[in-house]
Amino acid sequence: MEILDTIKGTYIRSMLKEGKRQDLRALDQFRDIKLRAGVIEHAEGSAQADVGDTRVVVGIKMMPDEAMPDTPDQGNLITNAELLQLAYEDYEPGPPSPESVELARVVDRGIRAANCIDLASLVLEDKKVWSIFIDIYVLNYGGNLFDASYLAAMAALLSAKVPHYSDGAADHRRRDTSLKINGIVASTTFGKIDGRLLLDMDLNEERIADTRLTIATDGESIRAMQKGLSGAVTIGEAEQMIGESLVQHKRLKSIIERAAKE
């Protein structure tokens, strides 16, 4: 069952005024998170994240490639996101939407900035390096794609196996070593509706939100941030959300590690 758009906004707002959410969650509470690695055996690494009704699958593929001219001594990381048409009635076909480009770039930025993948270790031989493709596939849109994508991407990377490489070619049927991962970054995304901050917005909340702030941390430092939508946040609010994000990281990290181990 769905609460319809036009009148739903007022309903959500009237509840928020009393500090309540439709699904009875606390303002700083995530929906149920389910994270499962190894869902696509053909990929070098993969994971499916369910955050409430949002479902994201991330697949990692690795291919021997030319090094980029400006970074000859490290591997390539290419992140892409597909908002599949089947995931939501308003998703449209055609070239990548600004939303999907933003999602891919924000996930890429955090993983890169935290040095999660030791790109320097991905050099195969002179000018030949591994390209790592992180493909984010949104299978059902239920709000907060950022946090779900980070969870799935990190669990996929952490469980990834590197194909055997010899004579300039990869043998994807022989994957002997784990991909070396240095740290775990996870994000928390907050919304702001009528001046109230709320963690992990669902679809209904996201559609009426004034502002959105994604904070990716490795538990110690902030590694990437992205504010979305046209509303504003105060410095005090940003500080509050950063503090909360660092607290949440502990739990998210253990969810990622547990999923990758199973």
Added chain:
Amino acid sequence: MGSSLNKPELIVNGKRHDGRGFDQLRPLRIEAGVVKNADGSAYLEWGDNKVLAAVYGPREAMPKHIADPSKCIVKCRYSMAPFSGIDDHGRSGPNRRSTEISKVAREAFENVILLNDYPGGMIEIFMEILQSDGGTRAAGITAASVALANAGIRMKDIVYAVSAGRIDKHIVIDVDMLEDNYSDADMPVVVAPRNNDVLLLQMDGGLSTEQFSEAMRMVLEAGKRISAEQKRALEDYYKMAKE
């Protein structure tokens, strides 16, 4: 078709390379109602293939000029995830192969959907191949058919799809990736089980008339098992909803 020089042994002691008999399907499992936002959906695992299918509609035909006041428009999209293959990273987005598959799949579905029941409307069918191991169009169409029934779209039948192939002189059913690469013929088929009407038929390679007839006979036989799994998935979904 692969080159014959490095062709692996596809048939050993009367069995196929993975131990299957000639008429044997790979393990097939379907689950209905898996995409929450969609009007109907299904997830299918068939051998190593993993497919998600979903249906939206009927909804307002967009762009408006394509709307037909006498019947419903059907749109169909087959696509493959870039991480679906075991070897290289694939390119996402439509290509000539997926465009053709989307078209022939749409034509098969247009045959069974009661288009006149939804004048001016549009039904969208999506087939996402998350992992591929040969026979993905058959897997996609078989899953999409369950998704249509799950959406409650009025239709004449629940169609199934399977591909037949020829390896040397043997006709085999449900060709996998390795067989597809080296087989002597490949023939994906979509059938409406109610009257065995053939709604999609493609073939490449070489088949004699007798081999074609044998392949079709084996398709119909295998189809009984595919249909049974499609219905089991739907029945399970409604049982679950009951409890």
Added chain:
Amino acid sequence: MRKIVFPGESLQIARRSSCTYNDGKGVCSSAVGLFDEERASLLPLEGPWQPRIDETVVGTITDCKNYVYTVNLSYYCRALIIGSRYGRQSDFEIGSAVEAKIKDIEDRTVLILSYPRALPGGILVRVKPAKVHRIIGKEDTMVRQVENLTGTRLVVGANGVIWIKGQQDGIKAAIKAISLIEENAHRQGLTEQVKVILEKEARPYTRNREQREGE
């Protein structure tokens, strides 16, 4: 005796009922549904709404031009209310919820509505149209029961859109009851089950309502 049937399954009945078609050899089902052999009737388990004249629908006004109001029924066909007299009513503006009856279906693709009534306040929820008959219940029993036990007012549209008005807690309880009915629509003995759950859950709301009525 009811059994589950699938599209293409031949039904041993002489004439077409809803969700069936005749392929020349006999009547077949066109939907996944429960087939009642004695009554020769087929109840679809799922499916889009197919509008019929005289049905009550609920929606929101999305546009008004020259006294023609466009109503969004969460359905792909356009729905129109034609008439200048509604413009004078303050509740009758873009964004308002309305209930109305289907007077006519033009070219099979445009629904002409009549007897419109504005539904001020409240919220709208959408359920699967195939479940509406259970939410209404036999002779409105189910919908009246939900109203009584939650202290809300409900208008159920055949298009699957339901208007709910009441106290916030009452609305929440009503939404819960409606979801329960929607998810268990093909079960028997639902009325009793909903009653038990609402009586346990909704006691505070009914008390509120009694208090209000007493005032």
